Amino acid sequence: MNELLNNILFLPEQASTFAERVDNLHYFVVGVTMLMSFAVGTAAVFFFFRYRRRSPTQTTEYVVPSVKTEFLFVSLPLLFFLTWFVIGFRDFVFVSTPPKDAMDVYVMGKQWMWKFSYPEGPNGVNVLHVPANRPVRLLITSRDVIHSFFVPSFRIKMDAVPGRYTQTWFEATKPGTYQILCTEYCGLSHSKMLGEVVVLAPEEWDAWVKEQRKGSLQNRQDALADLSLVPQPARMAEQGQKVAAEVGCFKCHTVNGEPHIGPTFLGLYGKQETLQDGMSLRVDEAYITQSMMDPGAHLTSGFPNVMPTFQGKLTGPQTAAIVEYIKTLRTPDIRTGASSQGPVYEPIQ
Amino acid sequence: MSPSSSIAAEPGAVPAPDEHHEHHPSYLVDGTTVKSWLLTLDHKRIGVMYLIWVLLFFLIGGIYALIVRLELLTPGPTIIDAMTYNRAFTMHGVVMIFLFMIPAIPGAFGNFMLPLMLGAKDVAFPKLNLMSLYLLLSGAVIAIWGMINGGMDTGWTFYTPYSTHTTTTVAPILFGAFIIGFSSIATGLNFIVTTHTMRAPGITWFKMPLFVWAMYATACIQVLATPVLGLVLLLVVGENIFHFGIFDPARGGDPVLFQHLFWFYSHPAVYIMVLPAFGVMSEVVATYSRKNIFGYRAVAFSSLGIAFVGFFAWGHHMFVSGQSTFNAGVFAVLTMLVGVFTAIKVFNWVGTVYKGAVDFKTPFAYFCGFLYFTVFGGMTGVAFATASLDVPWHDTYFVVAHFHFIMVGATIMAFMAALHYWFPKMFGKTYHEGWGLVSAALIILGFNATFIPQFLLGNAGMPRRYYEYPERFQTLNVASTAGASLLAFGFIIAAVYLTYALVYGERASANPWHSRGYEWLTESPPPTHNFVGPQPTYTEEPHFYVEPEKAEVPDAV
Ligand code: HEM
Ligand SMILES: [Cu+2]
Numbered sequence: 092m093n094e095l096l097n098n099i100l101f102l103p104e105q106a107s108t109f110a111e112r113v114d115n116l117h118y119f120v121v122g123v124t125m126l127m128s129f130a131v132g133t134a135a136v137f138f139f140f141r142y143r144r145r146s147p148t149q150t151t152e153y154v155v156p157s158v159k160t161e162f163l164f165v166s167l168p169l170l171f172f173l174t175w176f177v178i179g180f181r182d183f184v185f186v187s188t189p190p191k192d193a194m195d196v197y198v199m200g201k202q203w204m205w206k207f208s209y210p211e212g213p214n215g216v217n218v219l220h221v222p223a224n225r226p227v228r229l230l231i232t233s234r235d236v237i238h239s240f241f242v243p244s245f246r247i248k249m250d251a252v253p254g255r256y257t258q259t260w261f262e263a264t265k266p267g268t269y270q271i272l273c274t275e276y277c278g279l280s281h282s283k284m285l286g287e288v289v290v291l292a293p294e295e296w297d298a299w300v301k302e303q304r305k306g307s308l309q310n311r312q313d314a315l316a317d318l319s320l321v322p323q324p325a326r327m328a329e330q331g332q333k334v335a336a337e338v339g340c341f342k343c344h345t346v347n348g349e350p351h352i353g354p355t356f357l358g359l360y361g362k363q364e365t366l367q368d369g370m371s372l373r374v375d376e377a378y379i380t381q382s383m384m385d386p387g388a389h390l391t392s393g394f395p396n397v398m399p400t401f402q403g404k405l406t407g408p409q410t411a412a413i414v415e416y417i418k419t420l421r422t423p424d425i426r427t428g429a430s431s432q433g434p435v436y437e438p439i440q
Numbered sequence: 441m442s443p444s445s446s447i448a449a450e451p452g453a454v455p456a457p458d459e460h461h462e463h464h465p466s467y468l469v470d471g472t473t474v475k476s477w478l479l480t481l482d483h484k485r486i487g488v489m490y491l492i493w494v495l496l497f498f499l500i501g502g503i504y505a506l507i508v509r510l511e512l513l514t515p516g517p518t519i520i521d522a523m524t525y526n527r528a529f530t531m532h533g534v535v536m537i538f539l540f541m542i543p544a545i546p547g548a549f550g551n552f553m554l555p556l557m558l559g560a561k562d563v564a565f566p567k568l569n570l571m572s573l574y575l576l577l578s579g580a581v582i583a584i585w586g587m588i589n590g591g592m593d594t595g596w597t598f599y600t601p602y603s604t605h606t607t608t609t610v611a612p613i614l615f616g617a618f619i620i621g622f623s624s625i626a627t628g629l630n631f632i633v634t635t636h637t638m639r640a641p642g643i644t645w646f647k648m649p650l651f652v653w654a655m656y657a658t659a660c661i662q663v664l665a666t667p668v669l670g671l672v673l674l675l676v677v678g679e680n681i682f683h684f685g686i687f688d689p690a691r692g693g694d695p696v697l698f699q700h701l702f703w704f705y706s707h708p709a710v711y712i713m714v715l716p717a718f719g720v721m722s723e724v725v726a727t728y729s730r731k732n733i734f735g736y737r738a739v740a741f742s743s744l745g746i747a748f749v750g751f752f753a754w755g756h757h758m759f760v761s762g763q764s765t766f767n768a769g770v771f772a773v774l775t776m777l778v779g780v781f782t783a784i785k786v787f788n789w790v791g792t793v794y795k796g797a798v799d800f801k802t803p804f805a806y807f808c809g810f811l812y813f814t815v816f817g818g819m820t821g822v823a824f825a826t827a828s829l830d831v832p833w834h835d836t837y838f839v840v841a842h843f844h845f846i847m848v849g850a851t852i853m854a855f856m857a858a859l860h861y862w863f864p865k866m867f868g869k870t871y872h873e874g875w876g877l878v879s880a881a882l883i884i885l886g887f888n889a890t891f892i893p894q895f896l897l898g899n900a901g902m903p904r905r906y907y908e909y910p911e912r913f914q915t916l917n918v919a920s921t922a923g924a925s926l927l928a929f930g931f932i933i934a935a936v937y938l939t940y941a942l943v944y945g946e947r948a949s950a951n952p953w954h955s956r957g958y959e960w961l962t963e964s965p966p967p968t969h970n971f972v973g974p975q976p977t978y979t980e981e982p983h984f985y986v987e988p989e990k991a992e993v994p995d996a997v
Contacts, residue, residue, distance in 0.1 A: 101896040101916070113828055120826060124819040131790060131815050135808065138793040139800065142729070148954050149730060149797040150987045156735045156791060161784075164738070168783040172776040172822050179826030180769050186831060187765045236602040237695060239760065239835060243901025246832040250761045252696060253601060254689025257762035270910070274835040274903040276595050277602060279522055282906035385692065402692045 106269055106290070107245035107261045112182045114246070116175070123171055186247060189260035193226035197327075197411045200231070200238030200251035203280040205271060208408065210327050210415050211300075217286035219271070221263060222296035228260040230376055234407045239275035242288055250275060254384055254402070256376045256414075263290040331416025334409045338401065346420055353398060354391050360421040365392045379414050464967035466868065481566035482968060486573055487552030488866065493577065494548060497539035502928065504532035509890075509924040512917045515909050525907045526593035527608070533596030534613065538620050539580055541851050542709065545716035546627055546662075547576070549858045550655045552866060554631060556959040557649045559640025559976060561969050564633040568626050575623035583616025595905060597706070600687035600698040604679035611681055614673045621670045624712070628662030631655050642978030649958055649982045650726075650739055654719025657743035661708045661715075661750065669705035672698065696761055703754035710847050711750045715743055717854030718785055721810050724857050725789050726983035727955040728804040729796030733983060735788040742781040749777045759830045768827050775825035782818045786811065797985075801953070802876030803861040809884035810853035817846030820895070838898020841891045849887055856883065856934065863938070864952045868965040869945030875937040882930030889923025958982050 096118050097105070105111050156164075196219065199206045207215045221227045231240055233251035241248040242261070249259035263269075273284035291299055335341060343352035354364075360379070365371045367390040372378060381388055383405060386398035405413070467484045471477075477485055507528045511518045520528065551569065555562055563569050586592065590609030594602055603610055635656050639648070648656075676698070678684045685691025687698040726733050733739055755763060755771030789811065798804070820842040824830050833839065864870055893916040902913045909917070951960040961976045 101900040103901055113832060116826065117829060120823045120829065124816065124823065127819060128812065128815045131786060132812065135790050135793060135811060138790070138796070139798050139808075142793060142796045142798050144730065144797040144799040147799075151729075151731045151797055151985045152795050153732055153984075153986045154734060154791075154795050155732075156738075156788070160791075161735060161738055164735075164784050164787040165780060169776070169780050172779055172825075175822065175826040176772055176776055179828040180772060182828030183759075183768060183772075183831070184765055186828065187768075236605065237599060241832075241835075241901070241903065243832065248760050248831050248834055252689075252762055254695070255762065270901075272901065272903050276526075276599070276905040278593070278606065279526065281526075282522075282903075282908045285910075384689075400692065403690055 103243040105244070105246075106265055106267065107242075107247065107263050109182070109186050109261060110244065110246040110264075112185065116178050116182060119178075120175055123175075127168075127171075186259065186261075189228040189258065190226045193228040193260055194221075195228050195230060196221070197408075197415075198229045198231040198240060198251065199407050199411075200233040200240065200273065200277075200284075202235050202278055203273075203284040205240070205273075205284070205286040206408075208327060208411065209303075210418075211304075217271075219286065219288045220296070220299055221288060221290055222293055223263050223266050223290050224293070226260055226262045228258060230411070231257045231259070232407050232411070236277050237275045238273045238277050238284065241272045241274045242269055243272070244269040245288075248274060253407075256380050258376070263288070266290045266292045266295070327412050327415040328419040329416075331409075331412035331414070334405070335413050335416060338404065340413070343398065350393075353394055356417050356420050358421055360418045366390060367392045376414050379417055380410055383410060383413070464969075464972050466963070466965040467968045468868070468965050470968045479570070481562070481570060483551050483555050483563050483566065483569060484866075484966065484968075484970075486569050487548050487550075489573060490543065490547035490551060490576075491549075493573075493580075494540055494544040497535055497580065498544075501532055501536035501540055502931070504528050504535065506924060506928060508532055509921045511907070512909070513921050515911045515914055517908070522907045523593065526905075527587075527591035529905060530592050530595055531587050534583065534592075534617065536848075537596055537709075537713075538583075538617050539576075541713040541847070542620075542624060543576055543627070544855055545720060545851070545858060546631070546655060546658060547573070549651075549720065549862060550627070550631060550716065553862065553959050554634060554652060554655055555638070556962060556966065556970055557652050557957070557982075558634065558638055558643060559958065559961075559971070559978060560634065560638035561971075563630050564638055565630050568630055572623040572626035572630070575626065576620055579616040579619035579621075579623065581616075582619065583613045586612030586616060597702065598673070598676055598698075599702075600676060600679065600693075600695050601689065603676055604683075604688050606680075611677050614677050614680075618670050618673045618677075621666045621673075624662045625666050628659035628666075631659040632663065635659075640975055640978060643958075646737065646740070647978065647981045648740075650722035650733060650736065650743075651719040653740040654715045654722070654743050657747040658712055658715045658719075660744075661712050661747050665705045665708040665712075665751070668701060669709070672701040672705070675701075696758070696763075699758055699761060700754070703757045704751075707754040707757065708747070708750045710843070711746055713847055714850050715746060717810070717850045718743065720854040720858045720861075721789065721807055722785075723957055723983075724803045724807050724861050725792050727861070727953050727957060728799050728801055728807070729793045730799075730954070730985045731792050731794075731796035731983070732981065732985065733788065734791030734794065735784075736981070738784050739788050742784045745781040746778055749774055749781070753778055753825075756825050756830070759827055760834050772825050772827045776822060779818055779822040779825070782814065786815055786818075799953075801860075802873060802880055803857040805877055805880040805884075806853045806857035806860070809880070809887070810850055810857070812884075813845050813849030813853060813887070817842060817844075817849055821846060832901070833898055835904055836898040837894040837902050837904055840904050841894035841898060844887075844891050844894070849891075852883070852887075856880070859938070861953070862959075863941070864948030865959060865964045865966070867942055867945075868948050869941050870948045870952065871941035871945055872937050875933060879930045879933040879937070882933065883927060886923055886925075886927030886930050890920050890927055891923070893917070893919040893923070956980075956983050956985060 100121065102114060105114060195210055197208045205217050207219045231249050231251045232255065233253040235253060238251040239248055240251055245261045247259050247261050249257050267290055269288045271286035271288060273281060277284065345351050345355045346357055348355050348357040359374055362374050363371055364374050372389065383401045386400060387396055390396055467482055480486065511520055511525050586609050592610050592613045593606055593608045594610065598614065635652060675686055679687055683691065685693045687693045687695050689695055722733055722739055753771060753775040755767055756775045759768050824833060824842060860876055897913055897916045900913060902909055948964050950963045958978065962971050
């Protein structure tokens with residue numbers, strides 16, 4: 092049944108956990124639409140024939156609907172629409188809320204390519220490698236204009252907006268290669284901004300990761316003889332630390348827990364921060380990015396509004412690296428270098 | 441009939457020319473110099489001029505559409521390069537939306553019919569009316585100048601920061617659209633005041649024809665929403681030329697702010713385009729079924745309801761732009777309400793045919809097409825508003841198919857229906873019924889053949905605004921292009937027989953459809969001051985087809 096409907100409706104194959112959920116609602120909605128159109132159409136055609144005009148000036152009865160009829164006209168569609176809404180919104184919440192154990196990948200759109208970077212090291216252009224059966228969270232931004240990251244087989248899409256991070260996630264269900272398309276018009280070669288997601292079986296994934304590690308470690312000048320004994324800090328985080336030092340974050344922020352001119356970075360990520368206007372919010376990627384780009388937007392209680400904006404001074408990857416660095420200051424196991432692969436974030440609320 | 445008789449007194453009465461006829465030439469011949477047309481203050485002549493211009497704009501937009509469709513015949517380059525393609529779909533959208541769909545029905549038929557339906561001699565501000573025509577034309581001239589000198593490649597949605605960075609000439613086209621906005625506001629203002637102050641004695645609010653209700657609701661949206669668009673277009677021009685940095689993140693701006701402002705206008709704008717269509721269809725279905733509208737008040741109020749909730753639904757264009765999940769839920773529910781209001785109308789239109797006396801003429805054929813496009817297009821809209829389904833569909837061909845079905849489909853059906861329904865009234869001539877039905881059938885078929893494949897393309901995942909596409913999408917694209925040719929052919933036929941009818945058509949009687957709509961109470965074509973002699977009296981609601989002796993009206997809901 093699923094396969095048949097999939098073919099009739101020209102839907103691509105279902106390759107993520109979300110795809111199945113969306114498609115089931117899709118069938119229901121299309122089914123009701125067809126039925127309703129059919130009912131309205133049949134009623135109309137029946138009336139056209141049944142009530143043909145018999146003389147040019149024929150008169151008619153004065154018919155007005157009863158309150159009950161009008162009530163039916165309103166409540167019938169409303170009932171259906173609300174049912175769709177409830178199911179649809181539940182699924183929407185599902186796709187908007189990545190699970191806690193998801194693996195992170197940064198995605199950057201750029202005229203006209205997709206760049207991927209993993210907190211642990213490797214980067215890729217236009218090809219995203221992910222393991223099957225494991226949730227992957229995408230943290231998406233753009234370097235120039237708005238793009239939109241779309242994988243039809245996963246039924247996911249999220250805009251890449253310059254100056255901010257958006258997120259989405261998926262869990263691929265079968266190994267294979269799936270197309271990525273850009274769905275927000277972004278200029279001359281918009282239609283050539285294609286990429287692919289390569290979903291690997293768990294063993295292949297481990298092998299792939301090892302391969303990538305090797306490459307990145309071999310390039311390190313300070314590589315030591317026995318690689319397995321040296322704790323490798325996440326490469327992106329390491330870069331982030333360097334960038335933060337270069338642009339001067341540490342003039343005001345400490346990393347050892349002491350407040351200075353600004354709040355400390357230690358334990359910042361994931362914390363519930365109290366703001367000057369009395370509100371509070373959870374520190375996530377979006378908040379950290381915003382604090383760099385528009386520091387006055389949400390002032391932390393107890394600190395003066397003195398931070399300069401880094402808008403235009405930090406590139407997308409640099410921003411991501413700093414965010415990644417601040418994240419490592421929270422997760423104890425990452426700081427000690429025991430593992431760089433575990434969950435490193437809480438979902439954005 | 442004598443102008444003072446009420447409608448119910450003479451079922452199906454056709455006003456005969458009275459003895460003063462010779463002294464009251466029709467508006468068409470009352471002054472034949474070029475100046476008497478270009479500087480006229482007569483709402484009917486202004487309506488006719490609008491009609492001529494919007495038909496021209498429709499032709500321009502249609503040529504762009506065919507270029508776009510031809511280019512998509514093959515996966516790679518077909519007839520034009522990528523830059524030309526990007527300009528072509530942008531201009532197709534800009535011309536069709538700002539120069540055809542928004543002004544078409546209000547400008548041409550609203551201007552002509554509103555005063556006739558209200559028993560008024562003209563609109564409230566005839567000079568403002570003329571000015572709004574010239575504002576539209578000057579906006580069009582500026583925009584078309586921009587199209588020839590560089591063109592624009594942003595899509596009609598002008599999303600920032602792309603539109604602030606592109607090297608094409610954005611400024612004149614946006615400035616043209618800004619001026620066209622003033623035209624829209626002026627028309628809306630005029631209609632609101634006319635409806636409030638110029639109703640003839642006897643025409644109470646609940647005896648107004650439903651076309652007037654629809655124009656009134658449309659006018660409210662035009663006056664309230666258009667200024668927001670004007671503002672945002674000017675800001676984009678400023679960004680583009682002076683680099684203000686309001687929407688450009690590289691300068692500290694917010695690109696999503698643009699989307700909020702843009703859709704705050706443009707979502708209600710889709711109702712500016714489609715409410716007049718609903719109004720036309722209420723008249724058409726009543727006339728050709730010879731029935732009072734089933735649930736008149738429900739239809740009237742649902743226009744206002746759509747106008748109202750239309751302002752609170754804009755966020756459904758931004759489900760995947762990073763807005764909060766909570767927002768998405770709120771906008772999803774509010775969008776559903778628009779669907780419910782539209783459903784009320786659909787059910788009541790079908791109810792109107794019930795126990796009617798159906799005469800299946802060309803405008804009624806368009807009504808059938810309209811009913812189908814509205815139900816199907818509207819339901820796909822609700823499907824979109826179901827947030828999770830929007831995720832894969834957003835910005836794919838499914839969106840293109842959806843809004844062509846509801847917005848373009850409904851508007852075109854209504855425009856063609858209005859053209860045929862009021863043709864005898866406006867020009868005093870009749871056209872060939874057989875050709876009318878043939879071209880209606882071709883247009884409706886062509887429309888389906890063009891856009892049903894696009895729904896499927898969207899399902900398959902083809903994004904909109906693609907110059908090249910992966911090969912697996914080709915079959916459906918070829919089908920769509922074939923459908924577009926059929927559609928174009930249907931329009932060509934209509935253009936031919938209507939032009940022929942204008943010149944060689946038989947003289948039409950005052951009320952060839954035996955309608956009891958108020959606009960038929962005068963001659964065809966009407967004299968300059970709309971009515972000869974004293975004003976008609978209005979004792980019955982419009983489209984009251986009951987036999988006089990049975991004319992005890994039960995309480996309407
Ligand atoms: C009544 C006449 C309607 C018109 C003229 C209309 C027009 C449009 C247009 C022009 C767009 C595309 C905008 C763009 O992306 O360029 C659109 C999208 C949309 N419409 Fe409609 N629409 C109508 C009815 C509805 C209804 C009844 C609903 C739902 C109840 C609806 C829901 C939507 C949604 C959710 C989208 C966004 C799709 C997306 O881009 O992901 N529309 N509509
Ligand atoms: Cu793009």
